[in-house]
């Protein structure tokens with residue numbers, strides 16, 4: 064499970080202060096030094112850590128009662144609130160277009176889990192929101208991506224729009240949206256192509272698809288296991304495409320968790336979902352408050 068190391072360290076640090084009836088400035092400083100190290104070790108972006116520590120210190124020390132008699136619990140509450148805020152505060156929900164269908168473009172690097180996440184999201188929308196999504200196979204470059212989406216569609220008993228791998232993704236997107244309107248689908252999920260690295264050709268093509276599809280939501284799928292790289296990838300995609308949300312995959316692995324904590328702060332793009340396993344139902348809405356509590360115990 065993600066965050067195990069971080070959770071263990073933070074909980075160890077916080078335990079020392081939890082029982083205290085009085086918390087001095089020195090106690091807070093000492094604790095924050097340990098929290099800082101724990102976050103850095105968990106691969107949280109250093110600028111993010113710096114900001115976080117500064118704001119916790121300010122809030123914890125700024126509290127009137129703190130100066131004299133303050134239970135350690137109060138400091139922990141501040142840490143929890145700040146960690147929640149750092150990861151996005153309120154839960155960010157998936158877009159709903161005023162007029163159906165809502166178009167969602169799925170983007171990301173190859174291997175991040177984009178195709179799997181497209182199917183997982185379709186399943187989530189039907190199960191939890193009673194929607195009728197249509198999947199679109201527009202990843203024409205990765206061998207087997209189309210087949211993979213079709214197989215997942217079959218498994219879900221959900222239509223997959225495909226024109227093979229000889230038609231441009233722009234044309235596929237265009238025709239798919241027309242078809243979705245005809246068939247009264249309320250969500251269109253477009254699985255676009257990824258590459259091993261970000262390159263201009265990939266971005267140009269995604270921009271063209273964006274232009275045609277006019278998505279209500281562009282979800283960037285990033286692999287949480289890649290740590291700071293995930294944050295860098297998010298920054299680049301966001302600069303080029305104005306991403307509206309992030310899906311962090313593989314949070315079930317033993318990732319140190321830095322990506323989950325830094326993505327929102329660095330890119331100002333909310334994490335909307337978390338992938339918690341390979342199975343089709345292992346996608347969860349991302350709740351910053353629950354994640355913070357999970358980390359802090």
Ligand code: GDP
Pocket residue numbers: 171172173174175176177178179180205257311312313314315316337338339340341
């Ligand atoms: P794409 O190239 O981005 O379309 O990636 P795929 O959807 O093919 O996924 C790549 C691999 O990651 C596959 O083996 C998926 O089963 C796996 N995967 C995707 N999401 C998750 C997740 O949340 N947890 C785990 N453990 N594996 C995942």
